[in-house]
Amino acid sequence: MNISHLGGMILFALLASVAFASLGHRTCAGRVRHAALCFALFMVFAVGIAWLLYPLSR
């Protein structure tokens, strides 16, 4: 099974978000909100940093 870099990053963000959310809140709704926010921030920062570094790769 081959996992691409983007797939690995998405899986990492998803699984780390689940762990963080379970620590941060006690209610189910709070955990879901926290996980969604954490996942979104992971993705935004990862893609943002990738674009910032893109000129250096050329």
Add this chain to the structure above:
Amino acid sequence: MDAAPIDPSPERAELTTEAPPVPATPSSFAPMFAAAAWIVPGLGHLLLRRWVRAAAFFIAVAGLAFVGYTMRGEVFAVRSEDSFGTLGFLADIGSGAFYFLSRIFESSGADLSRSAGDYGTRLIAAAGIVNIVAIIDAYEIAGRRRG
């Protein structure tokens, strides 16, 4: 001169009421729960009847480790060549059973000739770090330090 009257409002009373004392030392069973949380990710919380956290930590640690092994990341041994290898070992061994079973999950060995293998190394380390957080959380819950 008379002293200022004490405000009898409930808000003030709530502010000045001291919280019940929290035990400074954990219970004697806390290290056992921490050890259980280390050996099998989520087991410590399971024994503490924290079902959701147990499931969340098991899924997170198992998922990160499995993805890391699938990407053929490196698993650091006890005796490493440099301090970074030692740090990698300390992170990897945090995942407990998933570290000791790494030879089964990654039977073909690490492949660092591709960048995917390097990313896999980070994911395996992340699995250990997440489980270390879970160990600390289980230890604190068992010690009645938090609810």
